[in-house]
Amino acid sequence: xxxxxxxxxxxxxxxxxxxxxxxxxxxxxxxxxxxxxxxxxxxxxxxxxxxxxxxxxxxxxxxxxxxxxxxxxxxxxxxxxxxxxxxxxxxxxxxxxxxxxxxxxxxxxxxxxxxxxxxxxxxxxxxxxxxxxxxxxxxxxxxxxxxxxxxxxxxxxxxxxxxxxxxxxxxxxxxxxxxxxxxxxxxxxxxxxxxxxxxxxxxxxxxxxxxxxxxxxxxxxxxxxxxxxxxxxxxxxxxxxxxxxxxxxxxxxxxxxxxxxxxxxxxxxxxxxxxxxxxxxxxxxx
Amino acid sequence: xxxxxxxxxxxxxxxxxxxxxxxxxxxxxxxxxxxxxxxxxxxxxxxxxxxxxxxxxxxxxxxxxxxxxxxxxxxxxxxxxxxxxxxxxxxxxxxxxxxxxxxxxxxxxxxxxxxxxxxxxxxxxxxxxxxxxxxxxxxxxxxxxxxxxxxxxxxxxxxxxxxxxxxxxxxxxxxxxxxxxxxxxxxxxxxxxxxxxxxxxxxxxxxxxxxxxxxxxxxxxxxxxxxxxxxxxxxxxxxxxxxxxxxxxxxxxxxxxxxxxxxxxxxxxxxxxxxxxxxxxxxxxxxxxxxxxxxxxxxxxxxxxxxxxxxxxxxxxxxxxxxxxxxxxxxxxxxxxxxxxxxxxxxxxxxxxxxxxxxxxxxxxxxxxxxxxxxxxxxxxxxxxxxxxxxxxxxxxxxxxxxxxxxxxxxxxxxxxxxxxxxxxxxxxxxxxxxxxxxxxxxxxxxxxxxxxxxx
Numbered sequence: 001x002x003x004x005x006x007x008x009x010x011x012x013x014x015x016x017x018x019x020x021x022x023x024x025x026x027x028x029x030x031x032x033x034x035x036x037x038x039x040x041x042x043x044x045x046x047x048x049x050x051x052x053x054x055x056x057x058x059x060x061x062x063x064x065x066x067x068x069x070x071x072x073x074x075x076x077x078x079x080x081x082x083x084x085x086x087x088x089x090x091x092x093x094x095x096x097x098x099x100x101x102x103x104x105x106x107x108x109x110x111x112x113x114x115x116x117x118x119x120x121x122x123x124x125x126x127x128x129x130x131x132x133x134x135x136x137x138x139x140x141x142x143x144x145x146x147x148x149x150x151x152x153x154x155x156x157x158x159x160x161x162x163x164x165x166x167x168x169x170x171x172x173x174x175x176x177x178x179x180x181x182x183x184x185x186x187x188x189x190x191x192x193x194x195x196x197x198x199x200x201x202x203x204x205x206x207x208x209x210x211x212x213x214x215x216x217x218x219x220x221x222x223x224x225x226x227x228x229x230x231x232x233x234x235x236x237x238x239x240x241x242x243x244x245x246x247x248x249x250x251x252x253x254x255x256x257x258x259x260x261x262x263x264x265x266x267x268x269x270x271x272x273x274x275x276x277x278x279x280x281x282x283x284x285x286x
Numbered sequence: 287x288x289x290x291x292x293x294x295x296x297x298x299x300x301x302x303x304x305x306x307x308x309x310x311x312x313x314x315x316x317x318x319x320x321x322x323x324x325x326x327x328x329x330x331x332x333x334x335x336x337x338x339x340x341x342x343x344x345x346x347x348x349x350x351x352x353x354x355x356x357x358x359x360x361x362x363x364x365x366x367x368x369x370x371x372x373x374x375x376x377x378x379x380x381x382x383x384x385x386x387x388x389x390x391x392x393x394x395x396x397x398x399x400x401x402x403x404x405x406x407x408x409x410x411x412x413x414x415x416x417x418x419x420x421x422x423x424x425x426x427x428x429x430x431x432x433x434x435x436x437x438x439x440x441x442x443x444x445x446x447x448x449x450x451x452x453x454x455x456x457x458x459x460x461x462x463x464x465x466x467x468x469x470x471x472x473x474x475x476x477x478x479x480x481x482x483x484x485x486x487x488x489x490x491x492x493x494x495x496x497x498x499x500x501x502x503x504x505x506x507x508x509x510x511x512x513x514x515x516x517x518x519x520x521x522x523x524x525x526x527x528x529x530x531x532x533x534x535x536x537x538x539x540x541x542x543x544x545x546x547x548x549x550x551x552x553x554x555x556x557x558x559x560x561x562x563x564x565x566x567x568x569x570x571x572x573x574x575x576x577x578x579x580x581x582x583x584x585x586x587x588x589x590x591x592x593x594x595x596x597x598x599x600x601x602x603x604x605x606x607x608x609x610x611x612x613x614x615x616x617x618x619x620x621x622x623x624x625x626x627x628x629x630x631x632x633x634x635x636x637x638x639x640x641x642x643x644x645x646x647x648x649x650x651x652x653x654x655x656x657x658x659x660x661x662x663x664x665x666x667x668x669x670x671x672x673x674x675x676x677x678x679x680x681x682x683x684x685x686x687x688x689x690x691x692x693x694x695x696x697x698x699x700x701x702x703x704x705x706x707x708x709x710x711x712x713x714x715x716x717x718x719x720x721x722x723x724x725x726x727x728x729x730x731x732x733x734x735x736x737x738x739x740x741x742x
Contacts (some may be wrong), residue, residue: 022335022339027340029328030343031343032338033328034321034323034344041348139528177519181347184347189346221459224459256451257451
């Protein structure tokens with residue numbers, strides 16, 4: 001177990017620069033305590049992947065990352081036999097009988113471990129990050145089920161490899177596809193939304209320490225107002241930080257119409273969003 | 287683990303909570319309930335917010351369920367019991383003063399405290415134990431928090447917090463805080479009622495259902511906005527289901543001629559049956575939507591859903607009508623942003639009303655048969671969306687009959703409950719004899735129907 005209390009989770013995550021909301025801290029604590037994988041959903045740029053990295057850093061664990069994409073398959077996620085090496089082995093041992101060769105070439109030496117298998121083998125602490133799970137095909141979810149519920153992998157030629165120490169598993173998803181009920185059932189569910197004003201101020205202060213206190217507050221309030229508008233892509237925490245950095249680089253001391261109008265492109269990524277926001281904030285023509 | 291092990295009372299409370307969530311359509315298995323109990327044991331009862339998050343993490347599976355979970359949690363794990371202690375009879379002006387200050391300072395904890403006092407002071411009604419209760423409506427009606435906006439704003443400005451650019455955001459921010467306060471009052475009123483009545487019943491009845499189980503006809507603006515957000519995921523789900531049905535359908539019946547010819551090489555024994563191959567023809571879809579005020583929420587949602595599914599069909603054409611019919615396919619194209627303003631745009635850009643503004647199915651069907659007769663062919667499936675309330679005018683059955691004859695299939699989705707069909711000015715039963723009519727009251731029913739009825 002990595003943590004003894006919820007307070008410890010927030011304190012130690014804060015040490016490595018991840019400010020966790022109470023919901024995040026509680027769920028991370030439970031995932032550790034109950035030994036269950038953690039499924040994190042939420043809009044882009046709220047720190048889903050960062051959470052896994054921060055937990056790895058806090059625990060002094062190795063971060064193993066499986067980046068999902070359309071078409072990711074068993075040989076990319078689980079394991080693969082090293083065919084070239086097997087061929088070399090067969091050619092090298094000419095005077096052996098076939099039985100000897102066969103048992104030898106299907107041994108661990110010729111197994112190429114991919115992220116899921118790597119996370120299960122070995123005794124050192126590990127954090128397994130399965131990123132953008134929703135991008136993978138449905139078949140891969142089936143593959144994950146065995147790993148996530150029993151922390152074991154079955155290789156037909158070798159038998160079942162079970163984890164000696166359970167990795168801390170984080171799955172992230174942007175909900176671009178509905179994940180199967182079976183997968184959701186095996187995980188603790190955490191939805192990271194946009195942080196409240198106070199937390200976001202602290203995040204900006206931590207990431208952009210040079211920015212003036214009053215300006216930080218204004219930035220967070222404007223972003224909060226933008227999130228209430230009906231935009232195609234609402235600004236996320238990542239955009240808030242980008243904007244704060246931009247303002248710092250511009251040397252702005254307070255927010256006024258001109259500054260906001262000129263830098264609106266940093267937080268809004270669509271032209272019609274920019275126009276709409278400008279109209280609602282009374283910025284005049286953009 | 288000794289003090290934190292859930293006692294019998296807690297276990298009952300937890301299973302009660304799970305039962306209430308299940309009755310709201312949240313699917314929770316026994317395994318998750320056990321996880322939740324372990325979470326309770328690990329977290330203890332010291333911090334209620336942590337308990338809430340812990341239970342949510344173990345019991346819920348998607349963010350939409352949170353809207354149901356929070357009120358149910360408040361009923362089963364209330365903040366306290368009984369009336370607030372130490373508070374005398376609350377004075378309305380004093381309470382308003384303190385609320386204005388809390389709104390100005392954005393102090394949510396204090397606002398919650400004031401909500402408790404407000405319900406205690408102004409929410410009680412009834413005289414006897416059998417009929418009395420607590421009403422959030424009455425509390426808010428007496429307290430009128432919305433009128434505190436300008437006072438809170440002036441307080442903030444006087445403190446110098448409103449200067450500069452962000453001043454223009456202030457009013458909206460305070461309005462949002464007032465909304466938060468209203469929510470707090472509603473929660474508190476529910477808690478007080480739950481103390482008097484059966485907790486399970488309150489959790490079932492007084493908690494609003496998830497967005498996909500809200501009746502289209504009674505959904506408010508915010509609920510419809512929430513629904514629009516689920517259009518894309520729902521469309522993806524339905525597309526997967528359609529693809530699976532197509533795959534199954536392509537493994538069709540046995541092609542006897544080719545099976546027999548293949549059997550010649552095995553001495554006339556048909557070893558390998560050959561299946562008939564289907565022509566991969568994508569079907570066409572025609573939507574006829576009533577967009578009059580009463581059913582526009584339903585039509586909007588269905589139009590967006592079908593539009594999101596457009597790549598599953600060779601052609602999708604959408605027609606809108608109130609008492610005249612016009613094609614609106616171009617208005618709901620994938621590039622057209624802002625689904626929220628869809629009905630307003632249809633109303634302003636398409637000719638859908640003639641002399642008056644109330645819906646007339648007969649005239650609309652007649653005009654459709656006349657002007658767009660080419661739109662419906664032997665490969666098209668027609669969906670009519672509407673409540674079939676013709677305002678007592680002629681239903682024009684011959685036009686409908688012609689429509690069903692031309693189309694491959696025709697369905698009618700009616701957002702009214704089946705028991706309402708044929709009452710008042712509804713011609714639903716008459717139309718139902720000609721067109722296969724289905725009750726389609728909420729998004730859940732709609733997705734089930736669309737998944738089943740869409741042609742493959």
